[in-house]
Amino acid sequence: MILDAREISVRYRPNGPLALRGVNCQVRASELVAVAGPNGSGKTTLLRALSGLLPVEGGVVLVDGRPIQQWPRRLLAQTVGVVGQQEEAVFPLTVGETVMLGRYAYLGPLGVPGPRDRTAVQEALERCDILTLADRPIDTLSGGEWKRVRVARALAQEPRALVLDEPTASLDVRHEMELFELVGQLVQDGLACLVITHHLNLAARFANRIILLERGAVRAEGTPGAVLDRLTVSGVFEWPVAVTTWLDGSPQFIPLRAGENPSVP
Amino acid sequence: MNAARVGLLTLMVVACIALGLSAGSVRLPLSDVWIGLWQGKGAAAAIVREVRAPRVVLAFLVGGSLAVCGAALQAMIRNPLAEPYLLGLSSGAGLGAVLAIASRAANPWAIPLAAFIGALAAVALVYRLSLVSGRRLDPHVLLLSGVVVGAFAGALMSAVMVLSDAPGVRNAFLWLLGGFGSASWRSLAVFTAYAVLPLGILLFHARSLDLIALGDEPAHHLGAEVDRIRRVVYLCTALLTAASVATCGIVGFVGLVVPHAVRTRFRPLHRSLLPLVFVAGGCFLVLADVVSRTAVRPLELPVGVITALIGVPIFALLLRRTLAP
Numbered sequence: 001m002i003l004d005a006r007e008i009s010v011r012y013r014p015n016g017p018l019a020l021r022g023v024n025c026q027v028r029a030s031e032l033v034a035v036a037g038p039n040g041s042g043k044t045t046l047l048r049a050l051s052g053l054l055p056v057e058g059g060v061v062l063v064d065g066r067p068i069q070q071w072p073r074r075l076l077a078q079t080v081g082v083v084g085q086q087e088e089a090v091f092p093l094t095v096g097e098t099v100m101l102g103r104y105a106y107l108g109p110l111g112v113p114g115p116r117d118r119t120a121v122q123e124a125l126e127r128c129d130i131l132t133l134a135d136r137p138i139d140t141l142s143g144g145e146w147k148r149v150r151v152a153r154a155l156a157q158e159p160r161a162l163v164l165d166e167p168t169a170s171l172d173v174r175h176e177m178e179l180f181e182l183v184g185q186l187v188q189d190g191l192a193c194l195v196i197t198h199h200l201n202l203a204a205r206f207a208n209r210i211i212l213l214e215r216g217a218v219r220a221e222g223t224p225g226a227v228l229d230r231l232t233v234s235g236v237f238e239w240p241v242a243v244t245t246w247l248d249g250s251p252q253f254i255p256l257r258a259g260e261n262p263s264v265p
Numbered sequence: 266m267n268a269a270r271v272g273l274l275t276l277m278v279v280a281c282i283a284l285g286l287s288a289g290s291v292r293l294p295l296s297d298v299w300i301g302l303w304q305g306k307g308a309a310a311a312i313v314r315e316v317r318a319p320r321v322v323l324a325f326l327v328g329g330s331l332a333v334c335g336a337a338l339q340a341m342i343r344n345p346l347a348e349p350y351l352l353g354l355s356s357g358a359g360l361g362a363v364l365a366i367a368s369r370a371a372n373p374w375a376i377p378l379a380a381f382i383g384a385l386a387a388v389a390l391v392y393r394l395s396l397v398s399g400r401r402l403d404p405h406v407l408l409l410s411g412v413v414v415g416a417f418a419g420a421l422m423s424a425v426m427v428l429s430d431a432p433g434v435r436n437a438f439l440w441l442l443g444g445f446g447s448a449s450w451r452s453l454a455v456f457t458a459y460a461v462l463p464l465g466i467l468l469f470h471a472r473s474l475d476l477i478a479l480g481d482e483p484a485h486h487l488g489a490e491v492d493r494i495r496r497v498v499y500l501c502t503a504l505l506t507a508a509s510v511a512t513c514g515i516v517g518f519v520g521l522v523v524p525h526a527v528r529t530r531f532r533p534l535h536r537s538l539l540p541l542v543f544v545a546g547g548c549f550l551v552l553a554d555v556v557s558r559t560a561v562r563p564l565e566l567p568v569g570v571i572t573a574l575i576g577v578p579i580f581a582l583l584l585r586r587t588l589a590p
Contacts, residue, residue, distance in 0.1 A: 053485055077488030084482050090343045091478050097534055104476055105488030111472035111536065137532060157487070 001065065002161040002192040003027040003050055003080070008059035010042075010049050019045045021217045022059065027161060027194050032187045034203035035196045037213030038237050043196045044085065046213070047165050050194070051082045064160070077105035081154030083147075085165040092139035095149050099124055102156030124155040128182065144175035151182070161192040168199060180206050204228055204250040212236055224250055274544055278325075281548040285321035286313055288555045290563045320448040323456060324554045324568075325547035327445075327509045328519055330460050332546025333539055334502040335520020337467050340478040340535065341498050344404035345528070345583050348520030349384075349506040352411035355517060356418035357387020358503075358510035363422050363437050367429035373451065373511075377459050380507035383418070388499050390414050443516040443569025445554050452512045459508035463501035464543075470497060471535035478535075516550070516569045518576020523549050525579060 003026065010020040020042045027033045035043050048054040049061055052068045061068040063079060071079075081102075093101075102124065103117040113121075125131045128148040133141070138149060147167060154162055164183065168176040176199070184206050187193045197203050203210055204224040212220045212227055214236050220227045228251045230243045240256040286298045293301070293309055301313035335348035349355050361383020362376050370379065394410035395402060422441065426434050440447070467474075473494045476484040481491050509516065523546040527538065553571040560566055 051486060053482065073485075073490050074488045077486065082486035084486065087480060087483050089479070090345070091340070091528065092532060093475075093534065094532070101475055101479070101487055104472060107472060109469070153487070 001026055001028055002063065003163075003194060004062040004065070005046070005050055005056075006059050006062070008049055008056045008061060010045055010054055011057050012045075012054075018057075019216055020049065020056075023213070023216070023218055024221075025050070025194070025211055025218075027192045029160065029192050030187060030190050031209070032183065032193045032195065032207045033209045033211060034207035035194065035211045035213060036198070036200055036203055037219075040215075041213040041236075042216040043213055044165055045216075047082070047084075047163055047194075047196060050163060051080060052076060074105040077157055077159075079159055080161045080163065081157040081159035082163045083150045083154050083165065083167060085169065087150060089138050092137050094134070095130060095136050095138060095141070096121065096125070096134040098138055098149055099152045099156050102153040105157060120156050120158055124152040127155055127186070128152040129178075144171050144178075147171065147175070147179060148182075151179070155186075159191070161194070162186065163194045163196075165196045166198065167195065168197065168202070176202070200228065200233065201250075201252045204252060205246065205248060228253070274541075277548055278544060281551045282321055282325070285324065285551045285555055286317045289317060289558045290565075315450075319450045319453045320445045320554070321551055323448045323453045323512065324445050324550045326453075326456060326460060327513055327516065328523075328550025328553075329543035329547040330464060330505045331509055331516065331519040332523035332542045332549070333464060333467055333520075334505050335546075336524040336535070336538055336542045337474060337498050338502055338520065339524060340474040341495060342402070342404045342407055343478060343480060344408065344587065345525060346408055346521065346580065346587060347404070348518065349502060349509075350415070350515065350517030351408060351521065351580075353387045353391050353414035353418065354384045354411075354503055354506040355510055355515045356415040356422070357390075358384040358507040359441055359515050360418040360422050360425075361386075361507070362511050363425050363434070363441070366433050366437055367425050367431045369431050373455050374458075377455065377508045377511035380511040381504055384503040384507045384510075385500075387414050387418055388503055392499075439567070440514045442567035443514040443572070444557065444565065444567045445513050446565055448513070456508050456512040459511075460505055463504040466497060467501050468539055470494060471539055474498070474535040474539075514567070514569065516572055518572045518580065519546055519550055521583070522572070522576050522579050525583060 005023060005025040007022045007024060008020055009018055009022060011018055023046060025046060035046060037043055045054065049056050063071060063076065099121050100113060100117065103113055103120060106117060107113060125134055128151050130145065130148050130152060133145060138146065141149065167179050171179065180202050183193055183195060207224060209222060210224050210227045211218055212232065219236055220232055230241060233253055234241045241253045242256055243251050243253055246252045283295060283298065287293050287295055291312060293312065297309040298313055301307070301310035304310060305314060331349060338347040338349070338352060339345050358380035362380040365376050365379030391407065391410045391414050395407040426438055473489055476487050476489040477491065477494055484491050524542050527541050527545055531541070533541065554568050557566045557568040557571050
């Protein structure tokens with residue numbers, strides 16, 4: 001088990017409301033786990049707790065079996081890569097330089113990259129299909145390219161687990177699919193992957209397991225087929241949906257318009 | 266950085282220093298400067314060796330240090346408008362120094378320490394004021410707090426200068442306007458002693474500055490100890506600013522103008538940005554000092570006036586750009 005959150009509870013302010021209540025979340029190697037849920041259900045809070053940004057009030061976050069607070073920062077960055085929801089460059093570097101920042105946790109005191117670091121960056125650029133962009137300044141990239149650069153930077157960390165927060169937000173269909181296909185490939189190659197997403201339909205097709213959050217607690221967890229039934233989804237998202245089954249057997253959802261009847265497809 | 270670029274930079278530095286040694290209330294031709302530097306006899310030699318050489322070297326080092334402070338602070342608060350003067354560090358340091366003089370601690374080695382305490386107090390106050398809703402640091406609020414704290418420290422400084430009857434306080438008024446008129450080999454030694462360590466530490470943290478400039482969360486995920494790096498940058502910039510203010514008064518906008526000029530030409534990582542900014546900042550302040558000495562000859566303008574005249578329009582330009590949607 002690479003990422004293992006056990007019964008964690010999190011509060012942003014002392015005496016404030018609980019943002020997470022007794023949440024369990026486990027990710028193994030070669031496994032893609034999707035976290036879904038309505039806005040404000042605690043998805044990003046879970047990411048923050050899993051990456052050591054937020055201290056947990058109850059429960060424990062284990063990384064590779066060891067409590068996360070005991071990890072030195074650099075060692076943690078060599079084990080877990082995180083791609084946050086948004087990032088804005090104030091002083092733009094080139095794509096190659098940006099991905100090289102992923103090697104920070106490996107560099108010596110003088111911060112000079114060696115051959116090992118250059119190879120890792122090269123591989124990460126190839127993996128994400130952005131090798132040709134290496135010399136481009138990042139403020140000239142499209143939204144999809146910028147997402148890929150940040151995934152490449154996380155891959156340059158050579159992590160064993162990758163955590164992505166809404167990686168496909170504001171991407172068009174092609175870039176969205178390309179990103180999920182990339183993540184699927186990485187998982188096949190042995191990476192443990194946690195993806196926070198609003199895309200139930202994509203999660204159902206790519207994820208091995210889905211964790212459905214509702215108001216800071218786990219509402220359901222399991223394989224997409226087991227978790228994503230019509231009543232659960234319409235209950236959690238407070239909107240009626242119809243469900244069909246795609247060729248690969250994954251459940252796919254269609255949100256209903258007012259007055260539509262879910263039993264008549 | 267390639268050899269041609271290093272050569273060009275060296276040439277630029279040599280030209281600035283030569284100009285700094287030759288210009289002034291008495292204009293010395295370069296040949297006299299050269300002879301004066303190597304043969305210690307005559308009036309030209311006395312002017313070059315005892316007056317202008319320490320002045321030019323001090324201006325270069327102070328300019329470089331202030332520019333490096335600006336670049337480091339800009340990376341940390343992710344805003345190109347940050348610099349020691351606008352963030353209130355300079356005024357805090359000035360207040361510390363004036364209090365030291367008013368309490369008759371005339372030792373030139375003690376004044377930078379008092380200025381350091383003043384700068385740290387100012388930065389702590391600015392930081393505290395700009396924590397919006399608990400923990401989030403808004404760069405624009407930070408700048409606003411910096412200006413307000415700077416104004417407050419400036420008011421206290423004026424009060425101390427008017428009320429104190431300690432010798433030297435009257436001179437503090439002129440000194441605070443910023444200038445190298447009283448530069449000597451001793452003030453150069455004091456400044457260098459205080460500046461070497463923080464400059465080295467900031468250079469050593471160049472990679473960390475690259476990460477911090479991405480924002481706290483990405484920096485954390487990439488393995489940076491964000492809080493520790495923040496403390497290091499605050500301490501080093503406070504110490505550098507304090508050493509500058511204690512030796513040559515409040516010189517604003519160097520930390521704003523120079524990194525901006527360097528960034529319009531290059532998009533460097535801090536490993537090359539910091540040395541570039543240091544050299545460019547040094548040249549900038551040497552040239553500004555030349556202007557201050559020659560513009561209204563035989564009088565001298567405070568060099569802070571020159572840097573402000575150049576800095577304010579650039580500030581306005583950057584402000585428009587950063588606030589534009």
